[in-house]
Amino acid sequence: MLENIVMTKSTAPGLAAQVLAMILATTPAAALAAGTSVQINATGMTSAAGEVTCALFRSSAGFPSKPERAAYRISVPIKEGTATCVFSDVPAGPAAVSVFHDANANRKLDMRFGFLPRESIGASNNPKARLGPPKFEAAQFPVGNRPVTLSVILQQP
Structure with missing residues (x-):
């Protein structure tokens, strides 16, 4: 040719x-430059009402309490006690995921007294929340060229 x-x-x-x-x-x-998938299987919701929101962060900026600053964000229904969030074409590098049960489907994490979540929350690596939200470093995981699947267990604060 x-x-x-x-x-x-x-x-x-x-x-x-x-x-x-x-x-x-x-x-x-x-x-490979296109990225890979990251799947989050969330459990521990207090009910099947509403939906679950997952936010994938590439740095500590906004993690975990400002999902609007995440690189990727998705809301999914709860099916048989599990919500599955799938992010496609995620480039390689560090990542961390925050997850919350949006029980009233208002697309935001409802707070009590302005700082205490009313709805169940969780993060990748399931770090224990002690005196505030987990740090990016505690929830961080590597994204490479193979699909990533993580389980996140939501907790009621």
Whole structure:
């Protein structure tokens, strides 16, 4: 296919870029750059009402109490006592997940006295909440080129 192409000064740079783009698009490295899946299986909800919200963070910024600052966020229904959140195309690197049972489906974590969650909460690695929310480092896990599946057990504070 390429043997019949005659390169001139005016066409060489554009054609070379197109050929390079074709090669890069079909290599395994390009496929790995797309990322992998991260699946969170949440249990421990106090009821089947509402939904569960999972937020995947790539740094400590906003973790765990500001899901709007997460790299990925999803809300899913509860089925037979479990809620399964699946994040697709997550690039490699450190991550941590916060999870809460949004019992009234208002898309936010309801608080008591402005600082104590009314709804069940959890995080990746199931760190114990002691005098405040868990730190990113305690909930951190690596994302590589293989799918990740984690179990998070929600706790009522």
